[in-house]
Amino acid sequence: MKATLSRRALLRSGFATGVSAAAGAALAQDGPDPLITETQDWAIYTGDPVDATPYGLPIRFEADVIRRNVPWLTADPISSINFTPIHALDGTITPQGCAFERHHSGAIELAKEDYRLMINGLVDTPLVFTYEDLERFPRENHVYFCECAANTGMEWAGAQLNGVQFTHGMIHNMEYTGVSLRTLLNEAGLGAAGDLSDKWVYVEGADASSNGRSIPMEKALDDVLVAFKANGEALRKEHGYPVRLVVPGWEGNMWVKWLRRIEVTDAAVQSREETSKYTDVLADGTARKWTWVMDAKSVITSPSPQQPITHGNGPLVITGLAWSGHGKITRVDISKDGGMTWETARLGRQGDTKALTRFYLDTEWNGEPWLLQSRAMDETGYVQPTKDELREVRGENSVYHNNCIQTWAIAPDGKAENVEVS
Amino acid sequence: MKATLSRRALLRSGFATGVSAAAGAALAQDGPDPLITETQDWAIYTGDPVDATPYGLPIRFEADVIRRNVPWLTADPISSINFTPIHALDGTITPQGCAFERHHSGAIELAKEDYRLMINGLVDTPLVFTYEDLERFPRENHVYFCECAANTGMEWAGAQLNGVQFTHGMIHNMEYTGVSLRTLLNEAGLGAAGDLSDKWVYVEGADASSNGRSIPMEKALDDVLVAFKANGEALRKEHGYPVRLVVPGWEGNMWVKWLRRIEVTDAAVQSREETSKYTDVLADGTARKWTWVMDAKSVITSPSPQQPITHGNGPLVITGLAWSGHGKITRVDISKDGGMTWETARLGRQGDTKALTRFYLDTEWNGEPWLLQSRAMDETGYVQPTKDELREVRGENSVYHNNCIQTWAIAPDGKAENVEVS
Known part of the structure; x- marks a missing residue:
């Protein structure tokens, strides 16, 4: 917003006259703080007024959190x-x-x-x-x-x-x-x-x-x-x-x-x-025909190809979403080895019926390659199937209602890739 | 959005050449439909593409649903x-x-x-x-x-x-x-x-x-x-x-x-x-000092001064919000006569603890003047007080933590006004 930027510029120049000597002295006394960068002026200059955005949008740093279409689709x-x-x-x-x-x-x-x-x-x-x-x-x-x-x-x-x-x-x-x-x-x-x-x-x-x-x-x-x-x-x-x-x-x-x-x-x-x-x-x-209900399904949203692990070894939060058109999600399991072994995830705030449920697994990652999967269960006892299980019933022509287990391959560098395991 | 508008204009002119004769005939046959106005072209022209708004804002008709400040405050x-x-x-x-x-x-x-x-x-x-x-x-x-x-x-x-x-x-x-x-x-x-x-x-x-x-x-x-x-x-x-x-x-x-x-x-x-x-x-x-908790409170949001009754006599939905810093809202009552008699409202989706709860009273209004109030109760048994009750404890100087019952006077023309009753 231009109005805001010029206001900030104005305040900055006005401020420099009156107080910068004292602020500079304090910095000189303690030595430069490595945490204070060129852009960290928020503690001494004022921000946007309350009439800046009658209806607000996300901050510019979140410009990648948008809907995307796939033109060739x-x-x-x-x-x-x-x-x-x-x-x-x-x-x-x-x-x-x-x-x-x-x-x-x-x-x-x-x-x-x-x-x-x-x-x-x-x-x-x-x-x-x-x-x-x-x-x-x-x-x-x-x-x-x-x-x-x-x-x-x-x-x-x-x-x-x-x-x-x-x-x-x-x-x-x-x-x-x-x-x-x-x-x-x-x-x-x-x-x-x-x-x-x-x-x-x-x-x-x-x-x-x-x-x-x-x-x-x-x-x-x-x-x-x-x-x-x-x-x-x-x-x-x-x-x-x-x-x-x-x-x-x-x-x-x-x-x-x-x-x-x-x-x-x-x-x-x-x-x-x-x-x-x-x-x-x-x-x-x-x-x-009349395949109306969306069966129980889940997916890990982080880490995932757009959300690689960037923080190195140690504690890692795995998180994702689960849902069922038949009611409430009762349990989500997570596998790190492509479905051979499973750990039970922690469910976030108890979801409403036929609503998204957030799940978390608070775990450790130390550079191991993982085949990461999630598997949802709903209150009817239904368990989210693998793609192979679904293929046996549906053949290969169906494109709708694919609720099968998704796999992300986590590489030692923390990157995630969409892979198929069977 | 200019791009969209010109696209629509383009489609409109293209369309007119090929199909307007037939459409016009259909209208002539049945006589003009009083429901179809100049702006109702949505059923024959296409709308915005999926790449129009990567991050969307409200439709222009809702331009009044915005934050407002009070400059003199x-x-x-x-x-x-x-x-x-x-x-x-x-x-x-x-x-x-x-x-x-x-x-x-x-x-x-x-x-x-x-x-x-x-x-x-x-x-x-x-x-x-x-x-x-x-x-x-x-x-x-x-x-x-x-x-x-x-x-x-x-x-x-x-x-x-x-x-x-x-x-x-x-x-x-x-x-x-x-x-x-x-x-x-x-x-x-x-x-x-x-x-x-x-x-x-x-x-x-x-x-x-x-x-x-x-x-x-x-x-x-x-x-x-x-x-x-x-x-x-x-x-x-x-x-x-x-x-x-x-x-x-x-x-x-x-x-x-x-x-x-x-x-x-x-x-x-x-x-x-x-x-x-x-x-x-x-x-x-x-x-x-240390008056941290926000006590139970409620208010009717419609009808209210910014949401007068415009639809005339008959069925009316009264709605509002209730909340308590001590936990869940258990009941909300509504008075139409300034607190002399009360009806129990219907609570919307059961709210979380320390979260807003929506309430409704599905009722009738036939032009009577009302003194409309709501009164919240929370799980501790606390009942939202009147202003007089609060004044007895607090005197007149306090401005924070005013959780008293609010009154809207509904006039026979459906307009609502902020009034005090005691």
């Missing part, structure tokens, strides 16, 4: 993805500003005044809600992870991208505030739908892609949220402002952004996004 | 405060970008490479840690609120500022990751300190103010964190990058930013910030 950045810099984060919350994006026709700009949400189909009274209408229904707060079904998909094909941001960064974890979808469906009335056990809702967004998806009624009436806040504030434009669907534990494609319509139907729509896309082609060429 | 914005826009937030997490600031000599810019933390005084081995050293100790994740002791202080003096951002906005709530202070003190060794029950630590920052504070050893060994991440990412410059102290439940002034030194002492230092400031002058002119 898709034909057009309008229908593409970028990746959360999970290598550089800690704790569990993902700030909206660096939470991954996946658009099918770009992030649209939709003002609250123009926003409408229609509920139609097999309901007693079709309804159109304004944004203000939505704010009049009872709200809930929940932390949930959102993971793209294609997260780690490039690893299935053997791309071995050298960075956890790229292998596992299509995930974020935020505190959502919104209205239960159940509440809105009941407002429209489900009497007209008859027996609900075989009914569906079809949800679509206001963007050009519309990104329509079918959700079974059982899930729609369970924990789905029509959300308008994330991490306390309004959804960002790229996360569906002003309203998105939150479908806890299920693949990110169903978390429809700029939500415009919810239709109660007596059958799945079999839309593009649930037939030609977001299905899993098996070895025999047939496709697994 | 302090002589200089270098030693001043600004306020979190809590009127516009929901849930519990405060994004760093709009979390209030309080500086005594401005927000300084301190690179990780230049960062040092010294532990000295009554320790076995005085130590100086680099930033990288700190990352090698076991880390913890916790959500805590940070409230300035002066929050709501202007209300004590009867300023009656017309906005919850100004009356209660010197608070934020984030998920911190860091190393327990206990761990670092044990690393230096506390044998030299002897009996710990009467020892203190003196903590100070690297900014010009140094903002030194004494903390009793019992608290230092309990839940104090040396934190380097907030809401998953690095601390922002204005929140103490790269390292700040987190003193759960205690007044914000003790949460020293740009933490540079921790000295183990056999007595409190009686620094400026704990004698002439941050003490509470009583009716007889003596001062209460």
